[in-house]
Amino acid sequence: MPSATSQFKQLTLALGCAGLFALPLSGQAEEIAPTTLRLAHVVNTEDTYHIAAERFQQRVSEQTDGAVTIEIFPNATLGDERTLLEGMQIGTVDMGVITNGPVANFVDEFSVFELPFLFPSSEAAYDVLDGEIGQEILGKLQDVNLKGLAYAERGFRNITNSQNAVHEPADLDGLTLRVIENEVYVDTFRELGANAVPMAWTEALTALQQGTIDGQENPVNAIHAFNLAETQDYLTMTRHIYAPAIFIMSLPAWNSLQEELQDIVLDAAQDAAAYAREQNAEMEAVQLADLREAGMEINDSPDIEAFQNAVTPVYEKYGEQFGDYLPRIQEALNP
Template sequence: MKKLNLISAAVFFASISSHTLAAGEHILALSHYGSPSDTITKATELMAKRANELSNGRITIKLHPNSELGPSGTQIDGTRMGTIDIVVVGNPYYTTFNEELNLLDLPFLFRDEAHVEKVLAGEIGNNLLKSLEKSGLKGLAFYEIGFRDITNSKKQITTVSDLSGLKLRTTPNPAHIAAFKEWGANPTPMPFNEVYFSLKTGVIDGQENPVHHIYNNNLQEVQKYLSLTHHAYTAAPMAMNLERFNYMDKEDQEILLQAAREGAELEKQLNIEENKIYLEKLKEQGMEVEANPDVNTFQVGAKKAWDDYAKKFGDSIIQQVTDTK
């Protein structure tokens, strides 16, 4: 029965995936995690529009938002198999098969948005996107989830000791899990589409995501406290099935890359704007916000995650990131 279900799923995904309509014409299925109001939805809508415009209609991108094609891990698997053409999910889901990308999830690695942009737009970012090719993916651009903050239903987080015993949903990323263990919490990885119900029913006490993501997914309905820890930044690489990308001619490849970059730039601008707006809305809707938690108390646990990464990949690339001005 399980084998039949997998076959059925493959047939379904193939039915919505890419087809060559005529010479040089392409329909591409793009899957992502974002809700209809999320910035990733707006950004991929722009990408689809620009790809179609720039190609004079040769490229059509069909969007599948809100994890309608399955959880993030399933979306990546489908893209690697070729049953989905393009995917955008959080970086931690890529690290299950490409541990090198754990670099981007190290706690307190990035200082601010400008630092992130300088690193990801440079040699380090390009090399990390290139590293996806060994897993059958073509990295198109870095979209983002953003700087993560902590919410929970039990108490305000002002120092690291306040995390003790809290059951928090995290991504499956080893750097996140290691850090939260060091910080005294009970990290509980789960797909994001299960988080709201798990918070509502008390299966978990809290979670960690950027303000815009918290608001757009109505987590304020099931969470009382928000602490602006900015403890980690999460990229969301946009990747395409490598074989499918290579099938396209050079001109259309460049068009797709340009459209992907334009969408990513819009998303980052929207996130900066919306984080300010939505923080105020969260306060208005009853969330208690700690604007200045003592992040210095988190540093020991953060160092453990950095050391674990350095043991596998060396500390020179970490140094390159921290030295980036």
């Protein structure tokens, strides 16, 4: 038997056709058309990126009553992060959770977040990213046919290697370390004395297993998720760079969405980003304990001041490259 709502719709349609009255269109919610969006990332299903992607998937499904399906492609199934971004630009990939470093190769201003020892804490980073400065930079993605949705989190990055304990920059001399394909990362680690080799993460995993590189730098969540204790004996908690991860969408894909669905996608991305930050904070202590149990030697108290002093030339080189963003961030951090 038709529902009361269905009967009312049939009645009003008939009356409208008869010219007796018409329903006002303003204020009515547009029905969400069945839609499938493909979301890709390059890490495994144990990583925070995947946790954020699943939260996004869940929220979108709830808010659209299942009309919108989010298909998640982990483990670089659709390519490395540069490939994913290029795919989003031309519309062959709908969206992804992407590390900030590769994004900076498309919009220079994102590199300002990569400056070493810029943020003293996660909370300080959140204030800048979620505030006027961060949102202004996020908006610049539209200039390269991308749509920035929200800042999730890769986290504070730390150094691992297979050769020796690292307490100060001198201990990096002679070590070959993989870094993100971003010039600020390369220059930072060359100033610290390491042989910095930029490469995609998928390539880095193979290089670590084969011993063609000595180490890498990443947040604890990635070190744990990829079982790096199997190839890396030493972890140094330098917390040298705070790295956001970004929910990014293809601008063509974004523009094809109904306005109501755009609002839902944006809200779900922001919710998933906040959830990822919470998960990182809650999981780090457990992950460090697991790494210790797996045999990794962890240095909790390296000479941070020595590392900070060593990267001064990086600020001298890049300080003015980002317009007024660096001084604005520094002022926001030290009002």
